Amino acid sequence: MPQYVIYRRVSTAEQGRSGHGLDAQNRDIRLYLENYSAEPFEILGEFEDHLSGKNADRPELAKALEIVRANGAELLVSKLDRLSRDVAFIATLLKDKRTKLRVASMPNADNFQLHIYAALAEQERDFISARTKAALAEAKNKGAKLGGLRDATMQRNIAVQANAKARADKVAQTVLPLRASGATLRDIADALNKSGVETARGGKWQPSQVQRVLKRLAS
Structure with a gap:
């Protein structure tokens, strides 16, 4: 049974922007779970940071990753830039064999494709x-x-x-x-x-x- 840890991120300026706001992220994550995920699935936790994507020090993301690595779960984000805007950060995460990443808006993308997209x-x-x-x-x-x-x-x-x-x-x-x-x-x-x-x-x-x-x- 697939297990997910959901992560969302908005900066103060983006909270009301329909393309990146929480409502849009919730919609994309819901669409993935309803249309692409194997069933049944389990949500182990949900975390949310209100910080810039350039800020690498995100406490809620750290908590989410800790659960992902401890349980072999997948970190589920709506879009790749909600995880980070830093290619180096994303590349390091993708190389970590303890971390599984799933991007709702690119449901079938593998790690190589995600790296190229970033x-x-x-x-x-x-x-x-x-x-x-x-x-x-x-x-x-x-x-x-x-x-x-x-x-x-x-x-x-x-x-x-x-x-x-x-x-x-x-x-x-x-x-x-x-x-x-x-x-x-x-x-x-x-x-x-x-x-x-x-x-x-x-x-x-x-x-x-x-x-x-x-x-x-x-x-």
Whole structure:
């Protein structure tokens, strides 16, 4: 009988964000248990940290891992970045033969695939950061006044735009060829959903979202 120790993590800024909030994590974990786990199963414990993913000192995660290792259970998280945003941390955990990891949103992924995904996600975050800095420098060179509340708002807006553009680039190889072949927005949305590609908030694609992606790719 499979045994699980559930771990959730949010930072203060992410608690209300639908893509990473506790409700979304609970949903993904529930979907995994209902649709992918062998039955019956047992939940040995549930733990939750309210800390940044860059913070390696997480007391609740340490407690969860202690139970996992003591019982040969699996650590169940909703998404890989809820465990950590640090590739080195994830790699060390995956190499630990006493630790079994299960990611609800990637139910069939093995350790090698999880490691690759973590590395790609880190590269994407680094690229988004570089894009944001470049956009801020460009805005400043064009005469935009940076400072105070307006500066913070501008940086936040630029970061959101940069993030959206990076995500659009990520699905470009799927979206653009389909559109060029005459596929409708609905066809493209269905193709993305069938291939397991999630939206920025972890949901299903709709034609309106595909249209926004196409506009970003054309800009």
